[in-house]
Amino acid sequence: MVTKSPDSSLPEITVSRRGAARLKSGHIWVYRSDIESADGISPGSVVAVSDPKGRFLGTALFSSSSQIALRLLAPGRVDNFPELLRNRIRQAKAYRKLVVSHTDAYRLVFSEGDFLPGLIVDCYNDLVSIQILTQAMDSQSARQAMISELTAEVAPAAIVERVDPRVRRLVQLPPRHSGLLLGTKTGTIFSMNGVQFHYSALEGQKTGAFLDQRENYAAAEQYAHGEALDVFCYQGGFALHLSRRCSRVTGVDSSRPALETADQNAALNRRQIEWIEADAFALLKDYAAMGQQYDTVILDPPAFAKSRRSLEAALRGYKELNLRALKMLRPGGILVTCSCSYHVSQSDFLEMISSAAVDIRKSLRILEARGQARDHPVMLGIPETSYLKAVVCHVSNLK
Numbered sequence: 001m002v003t004k005s006p007d008s009s010l011p012e013i014t015v016s017r018r019g020a021a022r023l024k025s026g027h028i029w030v031y032r033s034d035i036e037s038a039d040g041i042s043p044g045s046v047v048a049v050s051d052p053k054g055r056f057l058g059t060a061l062f063s064s065s066s067q068i069a070l071r072l073l074a075p076g077r078v079d080n081f082p083e084l085l086r087n088r089i090r091q092a093k094a095y096r097k098l099v100v101s102h103t104d105a106y107r108l109v110f111s112e113g114d115f116l117p118g119l120i121v122d123c124y125n126d127l128v129s130i131q132i133l134t135q136a137m138d139s140q141s142a143r144q145a146m147i148s149e150l151t152a153e154v155a156p157a158a159i160v161e162r163v164d165p166r167v168r169r170l171v172q173l174p175p176r177h178s179g180l181l182l183g184t185k186t187g188t189i190f191s192m193n194g195v196q197f198h199y200s201a202l203e204g205q206k207t208g209a210f211l212d213q214r215e216n217y218a219a220a221e222q223y224a225h226g227e228a229l230d231v232f233c234y235q236g237g238f239a240l241h242l243s244r245r246c247s248r249v250t251g252v253d254s255s256r257p258a259l260e261t262a263d264q265n266a267a268l269n270r271r272q273i274e275w276i277e278a279d280a281f282a283l284l285k286d287y288a289a290m291g292q293q294y295d296t297v298i299l300d301p302p303a304f305a306k307s308r309r310s311l312e313a314a315l316r317g318y319k320e321l322n323l324r325a326l327k328m329l330r331p332g333g334i335l336v337t338c339s340c341s342y343h344v345s346q347s348d349f350l351e352m353i354s355s356a357a358v359d360i361r362k363s364l365r366i367l368e369a370r371g372q373a374r375d376h377p378v379m380l381g382i383p384e385t386s387y388l389k390a391v392v393c394h395v396s397n398l399k
């Protein structure tokens, strides 16, 4: 039943005891099966949430399409969502001042990690790229508020919206094209840890670069040496960092456009890197069989486990890659192995690496067990905000 709460104009939704318990434990999601009824509530509404006894639990964003029906915005009442959006963008910027350094490319807003569920904002030097993932964030008033606040906070040359048509279909939003929301500039150069990269706002995967790996690039560089292989190199994030310490660097990816940008990035930084367009599984199989040897190997594959059900198959895929990489590493070598699948936990991942090491009779020391860069904050109480694993190992042979 839809009722109006007495002291606000927000529509109300009652959640089940399980939904209420989830919110009280610090999570901010309530699943569709845990809301009593949302009849008559418009998609993307800001709603007041109550438990079955009628006690107010907070203000949330409602989705009519997602399995996650409610995303809590605040434990109090929110009467002016655009104003809250502006404040939270300012807070997100202040947090970045604390955690972002040695770069002009960073994630400024990380959805739930910045109390702005459904909004991602990335900055690349003077360009800003936004992604809208929920009905509530797609409203005209929300869009206007974010554009004007981002303009005030970072004064970009342009703001671009990156649209994932699949996401819009899933959340039942009308189709939209990626494009400029402000200004006309769509290309720039940004830097991370002193390495420069080309950025083209309307091309590339994700919103451009894998900013979540930025701190891991620097960590990998610290231990890298000798001959290095960067597998799943995309536009060369790891390879370019390694090239400052290694005698030879090879990058492998199946995407030609990614490798073309990688090559331009190498030229921009005056580095010699060999790029190979290939299927990484097939190439590693061949290289391992041929007895190719490296001192440093990076493995940063795309997410293999898109759901809990595919976990087993994903772990087999990770193990195959890691086995081959370990086989190719010389004694004293460095393996940097990553997984960006949320469904693969850090302990699953470490267990997989350990079992690969046992199979191939090598001994691994964990130098660093890392996660996503701190501008992609992990919220305690919201496990879904933690997805990236990046483990740096020192590899020795067991004789």
Ligand code: SAH
Pocket: 209, 210, 213, 232, 233, 234, 235, 236, 237, 238, 252, 253, 254, 255, 258, 278, 279, 280, 281, 300, 301, 302
């Ligand atoms: N390490 C990169 C990010 C890697 S993202 C960085 O830090 O920027 C995963 C990459 O894997 C993508 O570039 C994608 O093109 C590539 N990829 C996906 N499947 C592949 C396959 N079978 N063989 C080689 N590359 C693949």
